[in-house]
Amino acid sequence: MKILFIINPKSGKGRDPQEIIDAVTLNFPQASWALTEAPGHATQLAQKAVQQNYEAVAAVGGDGTINETARALVHTQTALGVIPNGSGNGLAREMGMPLSVEESLLRLQTAHAVPCDAGKANGELFLNLAGVGIEAQIAYDFMQYGKSGKRGMWPYFKLGAKDVLTYRPQPIELELDGQKTTVSPLSLAFANGTQYGSNFKIAPQASLTDGWLDCVLIKNESKLKLLCALPSFFTSDPAHKGVTQTTRVKKAVLRQAGEIIYHLDGEPKTTQDRLEISIEPSALNLLLPVKAH
8 A cells, every 4th residue: 555654743742753653664664654844734745645646644643633634635535544643532532543553553554445524614624523612612722821831731621620610601593404593502512423532422423424413512501410411421321411412414504793712623713703514425535444333
Protein backbone atom coordinates (compact mmCIF):
# COMPACT_ATOMS: atom_id res chain seq x y z
CA MET A 1 0.00 0.00 0.00
CA LYS A 2 1.27 3.46 -0.91
CA ILE A 3 0.71 5.31 2.37
CA LEU A 4 1.78 8.61 3.91
CA PHE A 5 1.95 9.11 7.67
CA ILE A 6 1.27 12.66 8.83
CA ILE A 7 2.69 13.06 12.32
CA ASN A 8 1.87 15.94 14.66
CA PRO A 9 5.00 16.26 16.84
CA LYS A 10 3.06 18.28 19.44
CA SER A 11 0.38 15.65 20.02
CA GLY A 12 0.55 13.20 22.88
CA LYS A 13 2.22 13.55 26.22
CA GLY A 14 5.62 14.86 25.23
CA ARG A 15 6.70 11.74 23.38
CA ASP A 16 9.78 12.11 21.18
CA PRO A 17 8.55 12.28 17.55
CA GLN A 18 11.58 10.23 16.50
CA GLU A 19 10.19 7.27 18.47
CA ILE A 20 6.98 7.49 16.44
CA ILE A 21 8.91 7.77 13.18
CA ASP A 22 10.92 4.68 14.13
CA ALA A 23 7.73 2.75 14.90
CA VAL A 24 6.20 3.79 11.58
CA THR A 25 9.23 2.75 9.52
CA LEU A 26 9.48 -0.54 11.41
CA ASN A 27 5.88 -1.49 10.60
CA PHE A 28 5.65 0.19 7.17
CA PRO A 29 9.19 0.14 5.70
CA GLN A 30 8.05 1.49 2.32
CA ALA A 31 5.86 4.26 3.71
CA SER A 32 6.48 8.00 3.54
CA TRP A 33 6.13 10.28 6.54
CA ALA A 34 5.99 14.00 7.27
CA LEU A 35 5.83 16.17 10.39
CA THR A 36 3.29 18.97 10.68
CA GLU A 37 4.74 22.41 11.30
CA ALA A 38 1.68 24.60 11.92
CA PRO A 39 -2.13 24.53 12.07
CA GLY A 40 -3.52 23.57 8.66
CA HIS A 41 -0.31 21.89 7.52
CA ALA A 42 -1.82 18.41 7.79
CA THR A 43 -4.47 19.40 5.24
CA GLN A 44 -1.81 20.64 2.82
CA LEU A 45 0.24 17.45 3.18
CA ALA A 46 -2.84 15.28 2.64
CA GLN A 47 -3.83 17.28 -0.46
CA LYS A 48 -0.42 16.57 -2.00
CA ALA A 49 -0.80 12.88 -1.16
CA VAL A 50 -4.12 12.76 -3.03
CA GLN A 51 -2.52 14.47 -6.04
CA GLN A 52 0.31 11.91 -5.93
CA ASN A 53 -2.18 9.03 -5.91
CA TYR A 54 -1.47 7.72 -2.44
CA GLU A 55 -3.84 4.92 -1.49
CA ALA A 56 -3.99 6.06 2.12
CA VAL A 57 -2.94 8.81 4.50
CA ALA A 58 -2.61 8.00 8.19
CA ALA A 59 -2.92 10.80 10.74
CA VAL A 60 -0.80 10.36 13.86
CA GLY A 61 -2.12 12.71 16.54
CA GLY A 62 -5.27 13.81 18.29
CA ASP A 63 -8.76 14.46 16.93
CA GLY A 64 -7.69 17.88 15.61
CA THR A 65 -4.87 16.41 13.51
CA ILE A 66 -7.20 13.69 12.23
CA ASN A 67 -9.82 16.27 11.29
CA GLU A 68 -7.27 18.41 9.42
CA THR A 69 -6.02 15.39 7.48
CA ALA A 70 -9.50 14.19 6.60
CA ARG A 71 -10.47 17.55 5.08
CA ALA A 72 -8.31 16.76 2.05
CA LEU A 73 -9.55 13.16 1.72
CA VAL A 74 -13.34 13.51 1.60
CA HIS A 75 -14.81 12.55 -1.77
CA THR A 76 -11.50 11.07 -2.93
CA GLN A 77 -10.26 7.49 -3.33
CA THR A 78 -7.51 8.05 -0.75
CA ALA A 79 -8.42 6.40 2.56
CA LEU A 80 -7.84 7.81 6.04
CA GLY A 81 -5.93 5.82 8.64
CA VAL A 82 -5.93 6.83 12.30
CA ILE A 83 -3.04 6.34 14.73
CA PRO A 84 -4.26 7.87 18.02
CA ASN A 85 -1.78 10.03 19.91
CA GLY A 86 -4.01 12.62 21.55
CA SER A 87 -5.92 12.97 24.79
CA GLY A 88 -9.55 11.93 24.22
CA ASN A 89 -9.04 9.95 20.98
CA GLY A 90 -12.78 9.83 20.36
CA LEU A 91 -12.68 8.79 16.70
CA ALA A 92 -9.97 6.17 17.25
CA ARG A 93 -12.04 4.56 20.02
CA GLU A 94 -15.07 4.66 17.73
CA MET A 95 -13.10 2.86 15.01
CA GLY A 96 -11.79 0.21 17.39
CA MET A 97 -8.16 1.28 17.09
CA PRO A 98 -5.86 0.51 20.04
CA LEU A 99 -4.67 3.61 21.89
CA SER A 100 -1.02 2.56 21.76
CA VAL A 101 0.83 3.90 18.70
CA GLU A 102 2.68 0.62 18.28
CA GLU A 103 -0.44 -1.55 18.61
CA SER A 104 -2.46 0.64 16.27
CA LEU A 105 0.29 0.44 13.64
CA LEU A 106 0.04 -3.35 13.81
CA ARG A 107 -3.74 -3.20 13.39
CA LEU A 108 -3.40 -0.78 10.49
CA GLN A 109 -1.38 -3.37 8.55
CA THR A 110 -4.51 -5.50 8.07
CA ALA A 111 -7.13 -2.73 8.07
CA HIS A 112 -9.67 -2.43 5.27
CA ALA A 113 -11.29 0.66 3.76
CA VAL A 114 -14.95 1.26 4.64
CA PRO A 115 -17.04 4.17 3.29
CA CYS A 116 -18.05 6.29 6.30
CA ASP A 117 -20.16 9.39 6.77
CA ALA A 118 -18.82 12.88 7.42
CA GLY A 119 -20.53 15.82 9.07
CA LYS A 120 -20.48 19.45 7.97
CA ALA A 121 -21.00 22.51 10.17
CA ASN A 122 -21.26 25.75 8.19
CA GLY A 123 -19.36 23.93 5.45
CA GLU A 124 -16.53 22.70 7.70
CA LEU A 125 -15.82 19.02 8.21
CA PHE A 126 -16.32 17.03 11.39
CA LEU A 127 -15.90 13.28 11.64
CA ASN A 128 -17.07 12.49 15.14
CA LEU A 129 -19.01 15.24 16.91
CA ALA A 130 -20.07 18.84 16.63
CA GLY A 131 -22.13 20.80 19.09
CA VAL A 132 -23.05 23.86 21.09
CA GLY A 133 -23.52 24.40 24.79
CA ILE A 134 -21.38 23.91 27.82
CA GLU A 135 -18.72 21.69 26.25
CA ALA A 136 -18.24 24.17 23.40
CA GLN A 137 -17.96 26.97 25.95
CA ILE A 138 -15.32 25.04 27.94
CA ALA A 139 -13.33 24.32 24.76
CA TYR A 140 -13.53 27.99 23.76
CA ASP A 141 -12.48 29.24 27.21
CA PHE A 142 -9.58 26.78 27.26
CA MET A 143 -8.44 27.99 23.82
CA GLN A 144 -8.55 31.60 25.00
CA TYR A 145 -6.69 30.71 28.21
CA GLY A 146 -4.07 28.78 26.22
CA LYS A 147 -3.07 31.95 24.38
CA SER A 148 -1.63 33.40 27.58
CA GLY A 149 -1.70 30.70 30.28
CA LYS A 150 -0.37 27.21 30.73
CA ARG A 151 -2.09 24.19 29.21
CA GLY A 152 -2.68 20.92 31.00
CA MET A 153 -5.31 19.03 32.95
CA TRP A 154 -5.39 21.30 36.01
CA PRO A 155 -6.20 24.55 34.11
CA TYR A 156 -8.73 22.61 32.03
CA PHE A 157 -10.34 21.24 35.20
CA LYS A 158 -10.50 24.71 36.79
CA LEU A 159 -12.02 26.29 33.69
CA GLY A 160 -14.47 23.42 33.36
CA ALA A 161 -15.53 23.68 36.99
CA LYS A 162 -16.08 27.43 36.62
CA ASP A 163 -18.22 26.96 33.51
CA VAL A 164 -20.26 24.18 35.14
CA LEU A 165 -21.10 26.53 38.00
CA THR A 166 -21.76 29.66 35.94
CA TYR A 167 -23.03 28.49 32.52
CA ARG A 168 -26.58 29.59 31.75
CA PRO A 169 -28.26 27.94 28.74
CA GLN A 170 -29.69 30.35 26.18
CA PRO A 171 -32.75 29.80 23.95
CA ILE A 172 -31.95 28.38 20.51
CA GLU A 173 -34.33 28.21 17.59
CA LEU A 174 -33.74 24.68 16.35
CA GLU A 175 -34.85 23.27 13.00
CA LEU A 176 -34.43 19.52 12.55
CA ASP A 177 -35.19 18.28 9.03
CA GLY A 178 -37.68 21.11 8.62
CA GLN A 179 -39.35 20.78 12.03
CA LYS A 180 -38.92 23.92 14.15
CA THR A 181 -38.82 24.23 17.92
CA THR A 182 -37.15 26.35 20.60
CA VAL A 183 -34.86 24.76 23.18
CA SER A 184 -32.58 25.91 26.00
CA PRO A 185 -30.23 22.92 26.41
CA LEU A 186 -27.23 22.50 28.62
CA SER A 187 -25.66 20.92 25.54
CA LEU A 188 -26.71 20.06 22.02
CA ALA A 189 -24.50 17.53 20.26
CA PHE A 190 -24.60 16.27 16.69
CA ALA A 191 -23.02 12.85 16.74
CA ASN A 192 -21.66 10.87 13.84
CA GLY A 193 -19.76 8.65 16.30
CA THR A 194 -20.84 7.58 19.76
CA GLN A 195 -18.41 9.38 22.07
CA TYR A 196 -16.37 12.46 22.84
CA GLY A 197 -13.45 10.28 23.88
CA SER A 198 -12.32 8.56 27.06
CA ASN A 199 -15.43 6.35 26.63
CA PHE A 200 -17.82 9.23 27.43
CA LYS A 201 -20.69 8.07 25.21
CA ILE A 202 -22.97 10.94 24.31
CA ALA A 203 -24.74 8.95 21.56
CA PRO A 204 -24.42 5.18 22.19
CA GLN A 205 -26.58 4.28 19.17
CA ALA A 206 -24.80 6.48 16.63
CA SER A 207 -22.99 4.93 13.67
CA LEU A 208 -20.33 6.16 11.26
CA THR A 209 -22.00 4.32 8.39
CA ASP A 210 -25.79 4.80 8.74
CA GLY A 211 -26.16 8.12 6.90
CA TRP A 212 -27.64 9.90 9.94
CA LEU A 213 -26.56 12.21 12.75
CA ASP A 214 -27.82 11.66 16.28
CA CYS A 215 -28.91 15.03 17.67
CA VAL A 216 -28.54 14.66 21.44
CA LEU A 217 -30.01 17.32 23.70
CA ILE A 218 -28.78 17.35 27.30
CA LYS A 219 -31.56 18.89 29.36
CA ASN A 220 -30.90 21.73 31.76
CA GLU A 221 -31.69 19.63 34.81
CA SER A 222 -30.59 20.22 38.39
CA LYS A 223 -26.91 19.70 39.07
CA LEU A 224 -27.80 16.82 41.41
CA LYS A 225 -29.78 15.00 38.71
CA LEU A 226 -27.01 15.56 36.17
CA LEU A 227 -24.42 14.30 38.64
CA CYS A 228 -26.45 11.16 39.33
CA ALA A 229 -26.79 10.55 35.59
CA LEU A 230 -23.07 11.05 34.89
CA PRO A 231 -22.06 7.36 35.23
CA SER A 232 -24.65 6.41 32.59
CA PHE A 233 -22.65 8.32 29.97
CA PHE A 234 -19.98 5.62 30.27
CA THR A 235 -22.54 2.91 29.45
CA SER A 236 -24.84 2.26 26.49
CA ASP A 237 -27.89 3.88 28.12
CA PRO A 238 -29.41 5.91 25.23
CA ALA A 239 -31.44 8.18 27.53
CA HIS A 240 -28.73 8.65 30.18
CA LYS A 241 -31.15 8.29 33.10
CA GLY A 242 -33.63 10.66 31.48
CA VAL A 243 -31.37 13.69 31.07
CA THR A 244 -30.95 13.40 27.28
CA GLN A 245 -33.28 13.36 24.30
CA THR A 246 -32.09 12.00 20.93
CA THR A 247 -33.41 12.66 17.43
CA ARG A 248 -31.93 11.21 14.24
CA VAL A 249 -31.46 13.91 11.60
CA LYS A 250 -29.99 14.65 8.19
CA LYS A 251 -29.88 18.42 8.54
CA ALA A 252 -30.16 20.89 11.41
CA VAL A 253 -30.25 24.68 11.52
CA LEU A 254 -29.58 26.56 14.76
CA ARG A 255 -30.50 30.25 15.06
CA GLN A 256 -29.47 32.49 17.93
CA ALA A 257 -28.93 36.24 17.79
CA GLY A 258 -25.29 37.23 18.05
CA GLU A 259 -22.27 35.03 18.53
CA ILE A 260 -22.68 31.25 18.53
CA ILE A 261 -19.85 29.24 20.08
CA TYR A 262 -19.62 25.68 18.80
CA HIS A 263 -17.05 22.94 18.35
CA LEU A 264 -15.98 20.55 15.60
CA ASP A 265 -14.35 17.38 16.92
CA GLY A 266 -13.47 19.33 20.06
CA GLU A 267 -12.00 22.37 18.27
CA PRO A 268 -13.83 25.58 19.28
CA LYS A 269 -15.30 27.85 16.59
CA THR A 270 -17.58 30.88 16.48
CA THR A 271 -20.17 32.11 14.01
CA GLN A 272 -22.91 34.72 13.92
CA ASP A 273 -26.67 34.15 14.20
CA ARG A 274 -26.92 30.84 12.29
CA LEU A 275 -25.25 27.43 12.33
CA GLU A 276 -26.13 24.76 9.77
CA ILE A 277 -25.19 21.13 10.37
CA SER A 278 -25.62 18.24 7.95
CA ILE A 279 -24.41 14.73 7.14
CA GLU A 280 -22.68 13.57 3.95
CA PRO A 281 -23.14 9.79 3.66
CA SER A 282 -20.17 7.65 2.60
CA ALA A 283 -18.01 10.75 2.05
CA LEU A 284 -14.76 9.31 3.40
CA ASN A 285 -13.01 5.96 3.21
CA LEU A 286 -11.80 4.96 6.67
CA LEU A 287 -9.22 2.25 7.29
CA LEU A 288 -10.92 0.15 9.98
CA PRO A 289 -9.20 -2.69 11.83
CA VAL A 290 -10.53 -6.13 10.96
CA LYS A 291 -12.21 -6.68 14.33
CA ALA A 292 -13.93 -3.28 14.46
CA HIS A 293 -17.71 -3.14 14.18
